[in-house]
Amino acid sequence: xxxxxxxxxxxxxxxxxxxxxxxxxxxxxxxxxxxxxxxxxxxxxxxxxxxxxxxxxxxxxxxxxxxxxxxxxxxxxxxxxxxxxxxxxxxxxxxxxxxxxxxxxxxxxxxxxxxxxxxxxxxxxxxxxxxxxxxxxxxxxxxxxxxxxxxxxxxxxxxxxxxxxxx
Amino acid sequence: xxxxxxxxxxxxxxxxxxxxxxxxxxxxxxxxxxxxxxxxxxxxxxxxxxxxxxxxxxxxxxxxxxxxxxxxxxxxxxxxxxxxxxxxxxxxxxxxxxxxxxxxxxxxxxxxxxxxxxxxxxxxxxxxxxxxxxxxxxxxxxxxxxxxxxxxxxxxxxxxxxxxxxx
DNA sequence: CATTTTATGTCAGTCTTGTTGACTTTCCAA
DNA sequence: TTGGAAAGTCAACAAGACTGACATAAAATG
Numbered sequence: 001x002x003x004x005x006x007x008x009x010x011x012x013x014x015x016x017x018x019x020x021x022x023x024x025x026x027x028x029x030x031x032x033x034x035x036x037x038x039x040x041x042x043x044x045x046x047x048x049x050x051x052x053x054x055x056x057x058x059x060x061x062x063x064x065x066x067x068x069x070x071x072x073x074x075x076x077x078x079x080x081x082x083x084x085x086x087x088x089x090x091x092x093x094x095x096x097x098x099x100x101x102x103x104x105x106x107x108x109x110x111x112x113x114x115x116x117x118x119x120x121x122x123x124x125x126x127x128x129x130x131x132x133x134x135x136x137x138x139x140x141x142x143x144x145x146x147x148x149x150x151x152x153x154x155x156x157x158x159x160x161x162x163x164x165x166x167x
Numbered sequence: 168x169x170x171x172x173x174x175x176x177x178x179x180x181x182x183x184x185x186x187x188x189x190x191x192x193x194x195x196x197x198x199x200x201x202x203x204x205x206x207x208x209x210x211x212x213x214x215x216x217x218x219x220x221x222x223x224x225x226x227x228x229x230x231x232x233x234x235x236x237x238x239x240x241x242x243x244x245x246x247x248x249x250x251x252x253x254x255x256x257x258x259x260x261x262x263x264x265x266x267x268x269x270x271x272x273x274x275x276x277x278x279x280x281x282x283x284x285x286x287x288x289x290x291x292x293x294x295x296x297x298x299x300x301x302x303x304x305x306x307x308x309x310x311x312x313x314x315x316x317x318x319x320x321x322x323x324x325x326x327x328x329x330x331x332x333x334x
Numbered sequence: 335c336a337t338t339t340t341a342t343g344t345c346a347g348t349c350t351t352g353t354t355g356a357c358t359t360t361c362c363a364a
Numbered sequence: 365t366t367g368g369a370a371a372g373t374c375a376a377c378a379a380g381a382c383t384g385a386c387a388t389a390a391a392a393t394g
Contacts, residue, residue, distance in 0.1 A: 341391095346385090359373100
């Protein structure tokens with residue numbers, strides 16, 4: 001019993017057994033745990049959680065982004081994000097500035113301290129990804145990215161590939 | 168400025184920019200959210216959370232597994248798992264039987280009701296994975312699996328590829 | 335100019351799912 | 365047979381999600 005359609009490659013219709021899919025599902029679960037493990041350890045030392053990491057990551061990625069922008073990306077409620085941001089502002093990792101044109105908005109920036117933690121977190125995460133990419137090879141990486149983009153909701157796909165400007 | 172090493176394919180050493188890695192990291196984040204979205208909706212209807220899904224999934228995968236086995240797989244504390252299992256046993260989705268040889272152990276099985284919910288959850292998750300796999304193509308799927316296995320901790324890699332017996 | 339809408343934030347309370355610590359039951363080995 | 369290890373349960377607590385109600389201030393609209 002083979003899993004591929006006879007032609008064997010490309011865009012043909014795949015025969016996908018439940019067991020094949022189950023392995024992919026479990027792989028996602030286990031990989032995501034590994035993926036978050038290194039940052040989680042660093043965050044725990046500082047008394048933060050995964051929610052703080054996410055906020056720091058996306059503020060770093062789009063300096064000057066507003067709270068509302070972040071809400072769209074993170075997909076949580078403003079109350080939940082607010083708790084996290086308040087803490088980060090208190091701890092002087094994030095700077096919240098009133099909008100120059102629209103004073104209702106708060107524009108968010110990492111402080112120097114914020115950038116230090118961001119770098120520590122992202123470097124740990126990149127280290128694991130780099131090792132995985134190198135072990136799997138460039139073709140596998142391309143496939144990896146391709147499947148992940150298909151799994152996510154289309155909105156996020158757009159966001160992912162815009163704004164790779166800085167640096 | 169190109170991202171690949173000159174040879175362009177295969178097992179050569181990759182030049183991986185921080186931006187390439189960042190895209191992979193964000194792709195994991197967004198994809199995982201999509202990955203859990205469909206089951207989450209179903210679970211919410213029944214008043215369950217993601218933890219219940221995980222327990223149901225792995226009890227279904229290894230009928231008769233013990234609590235200790237589950238703990239190794241799930242990577243949470245036994246107290247945390249116990250709360251989830253207690254609820255599932257109360258609700259008659261999981262059957263907990265005292266071990267025949269070692270009475271300290273509890274062997275776990277899905278009931279008929281449990282299997283019904285398990286199927287609803289896994290079918291929703293498979294539907295999304297199937298669509299993503301088909302859109303990405305078989306080569307991409309192979310790469311996807313390969314990179315995920317590299318990201319996860321090695322212990323889990325072993326578990327993933329053993330025990331694909333039933334069915 | 336008055337009213338409504340939007341953006342942000344606060345407060346209170348709930349739920350899920352992690353955590354640690356204390357405990358019981360059971361098994362096994364000294 | 366007794367003492368420790370292993371498996372599982374119970375109690376209490378914390379992080380971080382959620383909802384709903386409300387306050388404030390600015391912008392947009394009539």
